[in-house]
Amino acid sequence: MPGRLALKLEELEVPVARVLRQAGLPLDLFQQARVLVDTEELFALWRAIGQISxxxxxxxxxxxxxxxxxFHPSGIAALSTESFGAAIDHMARYKQLTCPEEMLHESDEEEWRIRFRWTLAVEEEPTTLTEYCFAWIQTIARHGSGTRITPLRLELVQPRTHIRLLERHFGCQVATGASQNAIVFRAADRNCPFVTRNAELLDMLAPQFDEELRQRTEDSFTELVLGAIQHRLTGHRPAVEDVARDLHMSSRTLQRKLQEAGSxxxxxLDEARHQMARYYLGNSVLELNEAAYLLGFEDSNSFVRAFRTWEGIPPGQWRETHRNTKVN
Known part of the structure; x- marks a missing residue:
């Protein structure tokens, strides 16, 4: 998440601390060097923004x-492309560098549809987040082209009580009850040239994004294995053969691909246990020996030793500190 979001919230007189408390997130979230949340936490944050604001x-x-x-560097790079269509192509290609979200777009002779899909979401995205994403598309279009490009229409899944406000902002019709959230432009808008085009800047930024994308692809496999391990962390230590079978590959292939990713x-397995340990201690009333069992440790003493290695303090002390942080 961009740290500048907190700055904009403050400028709009939305109390950041209240938003974080409402979302159940750490109050120092935006003071961290890298602001990282999972999809569920991101959705909770955007729901809280709508509720508090x-x-x-x-x-x-x-x-x-x-x-x-x-602007985020990827936004600056998008503005440096030759046209609105090229900007969307760029943003769609590098979207996965910031979140597990796909930016999908398709066109025919008359219309050009752009939509977002959260690949790890298990619930409907918050309405505030949907509107933020579409407003950002319009920001790129108008800033890059130097004109007031307006969509043909906005298609929204969930109902809204502020339809007129949305229509004034986007300058088009807004329809709710759609099967997907989408912002629809004229097909010709894809070719709208950008006055902000900067080929030299784009040539400088693109290789950096490509290198990050290559690294992220490797990291994605590691995350895939981590998720498969966590799925099997139910009272025993998952064997590499079992995890490989779940991922439809041999254990040798799994280990080779992890080695190629530097892991x-x-x-x-240690990281999977670490993450689950934090979850169990911070979000449940499990006793330490119960958490140790679920994480596949032979006994609670083994769990305590491992947790000290991860966090530097015993699990019981970590739990109390975490509870106190939430209360405060």
Missing amino acids: KDPAIGLKLGTENRTER SYQRV
């Missing part, structure tokens, strides 16, 4: 930006 236009305001210096099965 009380402003139905808050998503639109957060997604609208006129100061280029506040190993034991390292990913």
Whole structure:
């Protein structure tokens, strides 16, 4: 998550601490060097923004930006492309560098549809987040082209009480009850040239994004293995053969691909246990010996030793500290 989101919330007089408390997130979240959340936490944050703000236009305001210096590097690179269509192609290609989300777009002779799909979501995305994403698309289009490009229509799955506000902002018809959230432009808008085009800047940024994308692809496999291990962490230590079978590959192939990604099965197993240990201690009333059993440790003493290695303190002390942080 971009740390500048907290700055914009404060500028719009939305109390960041109240938002984080409402979302059940750490109060120092935006003070961290890298602000990392999972999809469930991200959705909780955006729901909290809508609830605390009380402003139905808050998503639109957060997604609208006129100061280029506040753009994410990928946004600056998108503005450096030759056209609106090229900008969307760029954003779609590198979207996975920031979150597990796909940016999908398709066109025919008359219309060009752009939509987002959260690949790890198990619930409907918050309405505020949907409006933020579409407002950001419009920001890129208008800033890059130097014109007031307007969509043909906005298609939304969930109902809204502020339809007129959305229609004024986007300058088009807004329809709810759709099968997918989408912003629809004219097919010709794909070719709209960008006055912000900067080929030299793009040539400088693109290789960096490509290298990050290559690294992320390797990291994605590690995350895939981690998820498979966590799925099997139900009272025993998952064997590499079992995890490999779940992923439809041989154990040798699994270990080779982890090695290529700079990791190993034991390292990913430790990380899987570490993550689950934090979850059990922070979000449940499990006793330490019960958590140890679920994580596949032989006894609670083995669990305590492992947890000290991960966090530097015993699990009981970590739990109390975490509870106190949530209360405060």
